[in-house]
Amino acid sequence: DTEVTQTPKHLVMGMTNKKSLKCEQHMGHRAMYWYKQKAKKPPELMFVYSYEKLSINESVPSRFSPECPNSSLLNLHLHALQPEDSALYLCASSLGGEDTQYFGPGTRLTVL
Amino acid sequence: DAKTTQPTSMDCAEGRAANLPCNHSTISGNEYVYWYRQIHSQGPQYIIHGLKNNETNEMASLIITEDRKSSTLILPHATLRDTAVYYCIVRVANTGTASKLTFGTGTRLQVTL
Numbered sequence: 004d005t006e007v008t009q010t011p012k013h014l015v016m017g018m019t020n021k022k023s024l025k026c027e028q029h030m031g032h033r034a035m036y037w038y039k040q041k042a043k044k045p046p047e048l049m050f051v052y053s054y055e056k057l058s059i060n061e062s063v064p065s066r067f068s069p070e071c072p073n074s075s076l077l078n079l080h081l082h083a084l085q086p087e088d089s090a091l092y093l094c095a096s097s098l099g100g101e102d103t104q105y106f107g108p109g110t111r112l113t114v115l
Numbered sequence: 116d117a118k119t120t121q122p123t124s125m126d127c128a129e130g131r132a133a134n135l136p137c138n139h140s141t142i143s144g145n146e147y148v149y150w151y152r153q154i155h156s157q158g159p160q161y162i163i164h165g166l167k168n169n170e171t172n173e174m175a176s177l178i179i180t181e182d183r184k185s186s187t188l189i190l191p192h193a194t195l196r197d198t199a200v201y202y203c204i205v206r207v208a209n210t211g212t213a214s215k216l217t218f219g220t221g222t223r224l225q226v227t228l
Contacts, residue, residue: 101213
Protein backbone atom coordinates (compact mmCIF):
# COMPACT_ATOMS: atom_id res chain seq x y z
CA ASP A 4 0.00 0.00 0.00
CA THR A 5 1.48 3.34 -1.05
CA GLU A 6 -1.37 5.63 -0.08
CA VAL A 7 -1.00 9.20 1.05
CA THR A 8 -4.25 10.95 1.86
CA GLN A 9 -4.89 14.67 1.83
CA THR A 10 -7.80 16.70 3.11
CA PRO A 11 -9.63 18.70 2.03
CA LYS A 12 -9.66 18.04 -1.71
CA HIS A 13 -10.70 21.60 -2.43
CA LEU A 14 -10.44 24.75 -0.31
CA VAL A 15 -11.57 28.29 -0.99
CA MET A 16 -10.43 30.95 1.46
CA GLY A 17 -10.27 34.68 1.80
CA MET A 18 -7.08 36.59 2.37
CA THR A 19 -7.87 37.10 6.06
CA ASN A 20 -8.77 33.50 6.81
CA LYS A 21 -6.76 30.89 8.67
CA LYS A 22 -7.00 27.34 7.36
CA SER A 23 -5.02 24.12 7.51
CA LEU A 24 -4.22 21.39 5.03
CA LYS A 25 -3.79 17.88 6.31
CA CYS A 26 -1.73 14.97 5.03
CA GLU A 27 -1.64 11.45 6.44
CA GLN A 28 0.22 8.23 5.68
CA HIS A 29 0.33 4.89 7.50
CA MET A 30 3.22 3.31 5.66
CA GLY A 31 5.75 3.93 8.41
CA HIS A 32 7.48 6.54 6.28
CA ARG A 33 9.74 8.90 8.20
CA ALA A 34 10.10 11.68 5.65
CA MET A 35 7.22 13.88 4.54
CA TYR A 36 7.08 16.69 2.04
CA TRP A 37 4.96 19.64 0.91
CA TYR A 38 5.10 20.67 -2.75
CA LYS A 39 3.26 23.50 -4.47
CA GLN A 40 2.12 23.32 -8.08
CA LYS A 41 0.86 26.35 -9.96
CA ALA A 42 -1.30 25.85 -13.03
CA LYS A 43 0.58 24.41 -16.02
CA LYS A 44 3.84 24.30 -14.03
CA PRO A 45 5.74 21.39 -12.43
CA PRO A 46 5.59 20.81 -8.66
CA GLU A 47 8.06 22.74 -6.53
CA LEU A 48 9.27 21.71 -3.10
CA MET A 49 8.24 23.82 -0.10
CA PHE A 50 9.21 21.85 3.01
CA VAL A 51 10.72 18.53 4.05
CA TYR A 52 10.29 16.85 7.43
CA SER A 53 12.61 14.05 8.37
CA TYR A 54 11.88 12.10 11.56
CA GLU A 55 9.36 14.78 12.50
CA LYS A 56 11.89 17.58 12.29
CA LEU A 57 11.96 20.27 9.64
CA SER A 58 15.01 19.59 7.50
CA ILE A 59 14.39 21.70 4.39
CA ASN A 60 12.55 25.01 4.01
CA GLU A 61 12.79 26.31 0.46
CA SER A 62 12.54 29.96 1.55
CA VAL A 63 8.78 29.75 1.81
CA PRO A 64 6.96 32.88 3.11
CA SER A 65 5.94 32.74 6.76
CA ARG A 66 2.24 32.81 5.87
CA PHE A 67 2.78 29.09 5.24
CA SER A 68 3.55 27.24 8.47
CA PRO A 69 4.22 23.49 8.41
CA GLU A 70 3.73 21.19 11.35
CA CYS A 71 4.51 17.52 11.85
CA PRO A 72 2.70 16.42 15.04
CA ASN A 73 3.70 12.78 14.64
CA SER A 74 5.29 10.44 12.14
CA SER A 75 2.02 9.85 10.27
CA LEU A 76 0.69 13.39 10.03
CA LEU A 77 1.79 16.54 8.27
CA ASN A 78 -0.12 19.81 8.38
CA LEU A 79 0.26 23.05 6.48
CA HIS A 80 -1.22 26.04 8.29
CA LEU A 81 -2.25 28.93 6.09
CA HIS A 82 -2.73 32.53 7.19
CA ALA A 83 -3.10 35.80 5.32
CA LEU A 84 -2.59 34.21 1.94
CA GLN A 85 -2.57 36.11 -1.33
CA PRO A 86 -4.48 35.27 -4.52
CA GLU A 87 -1.18 34.24 -6.14
CA ASP A 88 -0.94 31.44 -3.55
CA SER A 89 -3.77 29.67 -5.32
CA ALA A 90 -2.36 26.33 -6.43
CA LEU A 91 -2.44 22.56 -6.01
CA TYR A 92 -0.70 21.64 -2.75
CA LEU A 93 0.81 18.20 -2.81
CA CYS A 94 1.99 16.08 0.07
CA ALA A 95 4.44 13.22 -0.36
CA SER A 96 6.16 10.73 1.89
CA SER A 97 9.10 8.36 1.68
CA LEU A 98 10.49 5.63 3.89
CA GLY A 99 13.69 7.57 4.40
CA GLY A 100 14.86 10.86 2.98
CA GLU A 101 16.56 9.19 0.03
CA ASP A 102 13.83 6.75 -0.85
CA THR A 103 11.07 6.90 -3.44
CA GLN A 104 8.51 9.59 -2.73
CA TYR A 105 4.83 8.77 -2.98
CA PHE A 106 2.38 11.59 -3.52
CA GLY A 107 -1.12 12.25 -2.32
CA PRO A 108 -3.90 13.52 -4.59
CA GLY A 109 -3.38 17.13 -3.55
CA THR A 110 -5.53 19.95 -2.20
CA ARG A 111 -6.72 22.50 -4.73
CA LEU A 112 -6.53 25.87 -2.97
CA THR A 113 -8.20 29.03 -4.21
CA VAL A 114 -7.51 32.32 -2.44
CA LEU A 115 -10.02 35.06 -3.10
CA ASP B 116 20.89 17.52 -9.19
CA ALA B 117 21.53 17.09 -12.92
CA LYS B 118 19.18 18.79 -15.35
CA THR B 119 17.01 16.75 -17.68
CA THR B 120 15.69 17.50 -21.16
CA GLN B 121 12.49 15.96 -22.48
CA PRO B 122 10.36 16.59 -25.57
CA THR B 123 7.44 18.85 -24.81
CA SER B 124 4.82 16.50 -26.20
CA MET B 125 4.35 13.15 -27.89
CA ASP B 126 1.48 11.19 -29.39
CA CYS B 127 0.97 7.44 -29.29
CA ALA B 128 -1.72 5.20 -30.70
CA GLU B 129 -3.55 3.05 -28.20
CA GLY B 130 -2.11 -0.46 -28.00
CA ARG B 131 1.28 0.62 -29.31
CA ALA B 132 4.42 1.05 -27.26
CA ALA B 133 5.12 4.56 -26.01
CA ASN B 134 8.82 5.39 -25.86
CA LEU B 135 9.57 8.54 -23.89
CA PRO B 136 13.17 9.82 -24.11
CA CYS B 137 15.07 11.82 -21.53
CA ASN B 138 18.48 13.41 -21.81
CA HIS B 139 20.57 13.82 -18.67
CA SER B 140 24.04 14.34 -20.06
CA THR B 141 25.45 15.86 -16.85
CA ILE B 142 24.35 13.02 -14.59
CA SER B 143 26.76 12.03 -11.83
CA GLY B 144 27.70 8.53 -10.76
CA ASN B 145 25.57 8.64 -7.63
CA GLU B 146 22.44 10.01 -9.28
CA TYR B 147 19.39 7.89 -9.99
CA VAL B 148 16.92 8.39 -12.83
CA TYR B 149 13.31 8.55 -11.65
CA TRP B 150 10.13 8.65 -13.70
CA TYR B 151 6.82 9.98 -12.45
CA ARG B 152 3.64 10.80 -14.29
CA GLN B 153 0.84 13.18 -13.49
CA ILE B 154 -2.63 12.70 -14.83
CA HIS B 155 -4.57 15.95 -15.04
CA SER B 156 -5.08 17.57 -11.61
CA GLN B 157 -3.93 14.49 -9.71
CA GLY B 158 -0.81 13.95 -7.63
CA PRO B 159 2.33 12.66 -9.38
CA GLN B 160 2.47 8.88 -9.59
CA TYR B 161 5.76 7.03 -9.20
CA ILE B 162 6.53 4.78 -12.16
CA ILE B 163 10.07 3.43 -11.97
CA HIS B 164 13.66 4.35 -11.20
CA GLY B 165 17.15 3.04 -11.92
CA LEU B 166 20.84 3.72 -11.50
CA LYS B 167 22.56 2.07 -14.47
CA ASN B 168 20.86 -1.23 -15.18
CA ASN B 169 17.65 -1.52 -17.14
CA GLU B 170 14.61 -1.94 -14.94
CA THR B 171 11.14 -3.34 -15.49
CA ASN B 172 8.02 -3.42 -13.35
CA GLU B 173 4.31 -3.92 -13.91
CA MET B 174 3.91 -0.40 -15.27
CA ALA B 175 6.90 0.20 -17.51
CA SER B 176 10.49 -0.49 -18.51
CA LEU B 177 13.40 1.87 -18.06
CA ILE B 178 16.30 1.67 -20.47
CA ILE B 179 19.43 3.59 -19.45
CA THR B 180 22.27 3.99 -21.96
CA GLU B 181 25.65 2.61 -21.03
CA ASP B 182 27.13 6.08 -20.57
CA ARG B 183 24.04 7.02 -18.49
CA LYS B 184 23.60 10.26 -20.40
CA SER B 185 20.10 9.39 -21.54
CA SER B 186 17.24 7.03 -20.81
CA THR B 187 13.94 5.89 -22.28
CA LEU B 188 10.74 5.03 -20.47
CA ILE B 189 8.73 2.40 -22.31
CA LEU B 190 5.02 1.83 -21.79
CA PRO B 191 4.62 -1.46 -23.69
CA HIS B 192 0.93 -1.20 -24.59
CA ALA B 193 -0.32 2.35 -24.12
CA THR B 194 -3.96 2.92 -23.22
CA LEU B 195 -6.04 6.08 -23.06
CA ARG B 196 -5.50 6.07 -19.28
CA ASP B 197 -1.77 6.59 -19.87
CA THR B 198 -2.42 10.09 -21.19
CA ALA B 199 -0.47 12.27 -18.74
CA VAL B 200 2.59 14.44 -18.24
CA TYR B 201 5.65 12.27 -17.73
CA TYR B 202 8.53 13.63 -15.68
CA CYS B 203 12.09 12.36 -15.87
CA ILE B 204 13.99 13.38 -12.71
CA VAL B 205 17.61 12.87 -11.76
CA ARG B 206 18.16 12.66 -8.05
CA VAL B 207 21.20 12.27 -5.86
CA ALA B 208 21.14 9.30 -3.53
CA ASN B 209 23.27 8.06 -0.67
CA THR B 210 23.66 11.46 0.93
CA GLY B 211 22.18 10.36 4.23
CA THR B 212 19.76 13.27 4.24
CA ALA B 213 16.31 14.01 2.91
CA SER B 214 16.35 15.39 -0.59
CA LYS B 215 13.88 16.93 -2.98
CA LEU B 216 12.61 15.97 -6.38
CA THR B 217 13.32 18.69 -8.92
CA PHE B 218 10.67 18.43 -11.60
CA GLY B 219 11.33 19.71 -15.12
CA THR B 220 8.60 20.57 -17.58
CA GLY B 221 8.03 16.92 -18.58
CA THR B 222 6.56 15.33 -21.71
CA ARG B 223 2.85 15.53 -22.33
CA LEU B 224 1.89 12.11 -23.75
CA GLN B 225 -1.39 11.95 -25.62
CA VAL B 226 -2.65 8.45 -26.33
CA THR B 227 -5.21 8.34 -29.13
CA LEU B 228 -7.61 5.75 -30.55
